[in-house]
Amino acid sequence: MFDIAVLGGGPGGYVAAIRAAQLGAKVALVEQDDLGGTCLNRGCIPMKSYLHNGREYMEFLRYAKENGFSLQGNAMPPQSIFQIKNKTVDALRRSVTSLLKQRGIDVFHAKGELVSSQMLRLEDGTKIQAKDILLAVGSRVSEPPFRTAGRSCYWTSDDMFLQFEVPENIVIIGGGVIGVEMAQHFYHLGTKVSIIEYADRLLPMMDHDVSTGICEYLEGLGIAIKCGCAVQSIQQDMVVYQDNQCHKKEEAFKRVMICTGRVSNADGLPLDQLGIKHNRYFIKVDDQMHTSVEHIYAIGDANGRSMQAHSASAQGITAVENILGVGKPLDDRAVPQCVYTDLEVGCCGMTEEQARKQYPNCKTSIFPMQSNGKALVDGQVRGFVKIIADNKYQEILGMHIVAAKAAELIHTGVVAIMGEITADLLADCIFAHPTLSEAIGEASRGFNDGAIHHHK
């Protein structure tokens, strides 16, 4: 009998298992595929590896061209990007495997069935009994919401990591985080890219200034962006869609990629039979990750609260701590969201739109990166730091950064919001010069007497 049985070994499941083992629990982890889940195998890690190495490849070619070097044979063929990715993913997978082994966690490499609130059963009939069960089954690419000429006529994110191809051109359907990162990746390889997005802007779930910033950046790279367009069907070599004037349009392609969202894998579990409440198979949980059934918890993409790896990990830790009696409710008011285009995005807290609903008189302060010394030195002056604060106490409600290294910079915002550090106190912090982070200090100054290096 185990203390906790975890179904799913992705960033949610394996982190939860390790935390539970730290607290002295006897843990079973069941994973039907590779450890590391979507994140490690066909998501975050391989994608960031492509983006990093693809960028190096592009810079390398540009440097060679600018300096008159000629490349003999295949000096750094694109295939090497694929191989480096494979090595990185393999190394990380081995690392996760070893972490679990060191902690004495029993890992079962098999498909696990949820039989009851205290039992899993494997394909070979093995029963795994536990006092509590943690569902961490994740999500998968959803079926496209329009007709296609068959699965083989389009790519999804899953296809990207099993093989490597440099198409002449590609149409990317879906301008969310994944679509935008894919666009950046193909740009590095020299492919002609176009994005078709249903909402009226790219990255529709993010702050509107972020959408504008990234859209301008991508258009500057020569990527065609069409918003407000509803795709009707994909044929063998053509996308048929309705543009934002409701005119029927067609776009030919060599390759097309669909990035229109993901669905919960919990539809493969007997949710209704066991009385586990859900919303279209995203399992309903409270702030302690309890489902509606005693002894069953659900974390990560499967509960749909926040489709990100770090949320899954944090929720996994919360769930396990609660099961073992040392927990507290999840404080997720500052979960960072990042986009790894070369001009990165890092956000946390509320968007301006969300903030205005609760705090109609809130204020915003934007500091442009072009007024930052380090940005100038590094040669990337696009972007900004935007802070949203309430007008009464200068409570920081949200921070949105578009800049090189924004994914790292945003953590000052995460700490400020979690620590309830007000904007005036953030402005008192001394930021090293010259760094990009100074822009954060300057943006905070905007709520009182204004930034030093920028005058509106």
Added chain:
Amino acid sequence: MRNEEGIIMAHDVILPKLGLTMTKATIFQWLKKVGDLVKQGDDLCEFETDKATSTVKSDFSGTLLKINCELGDEVPVFTALCSIGEAGETPLEKTVTLSGSNVPNHVKQAEAGKATKEYASRIIASPLAKKVAKANNINLSGIKPANGMRITKRDVETAYLAASTVKMASSTLQKPLDSQVPSGNRKVIAQKMTLSKQTIPHAYFKTEVNMQRLQEIREIVYQRTGIKCGYTALIARTLASVLMKYPELHAWYLDEQLHTFNGVNIGIAMDTAMGLVVPVISNVEITGLLSIESQIGIMKAKANARQLAVDDMQDGQITLSNLGMFAVDEFSAIINPPQTAILAIGRITQQAVVHQEEIHIAPIMRMVMSADHRVVDGARIGSFMTELKDMLEIPELLLI
């Protein structure tokens, strides 16, 4: 070392902590006495812990001026055991805190009390919490942090609300209010209803349903299970089946976009101790009748105990409002935005109906569907009402 006035002071030699678990030791031998000259590195005394015996070496050279503890004393780590300085100096008086049973009770208690008081007087609150408290004249020392560690803004707000509720209660006793400003649920309903009527073009469709068969089913369920299944549950179950074919009638219309859903979540309007609330039952289309009935009961009880949560009322796609328990024959309800429709149920009365040119008495119920005419037109609703009426009158159709 020199003190603030620059006067050279004696050095204290402390009992070192020789391991992670060492907390105290017993001095069992002094190797030097007061007045002896001591060189840096000399052994001063020997002590014993539960693990080992060891010696304290002097960090300083000078004269041993004072010994602070005696043979056999058990002292905690870091205690100043003796002082070394210049001959003739008066070292500061040091009180050695003895550990264990050596310490008289009154000393122990005084020490303990001092420690907690010092710690308690330090209030740990976030910068934001401090600001909010100051602005609202709230004393932070009275607040217990919810997370047990640090006072946050939420803790202060909760304390503020509690304080102002008390203030309000006492003030209403003293002087009656001339006009009542609606608060809480009433205010929300007022806002929602106004928004609905101002922005949604309502169209109303009425039909009469012969409830004979459903009454019979109710009776059978009662006989078989002892459960008195309400009409709301019966109608909800049938409604869900029909709605599966009319996605626009259980949808959200938001920002000029129609959001449709796969399953059917029905909000059940009910009058409770919390006022008018609309808890939601999810996926009614695959939920059994008795489960629906049970869920309605649970929600009602929760609401009457003022325990109904925001979560219970989320994700409703259409609302069902049943006033059949009152003398209301029919009524037209107001759509609950961002939903696109609401079904209003009146009471069942025995009426004369014509069937195949003969007059019969039948239990008739009137229902009125209010729908958002931006989203759906009359013919479509007509089709829906026909199917719904059919299915209510001929429940066997649910099996198909």
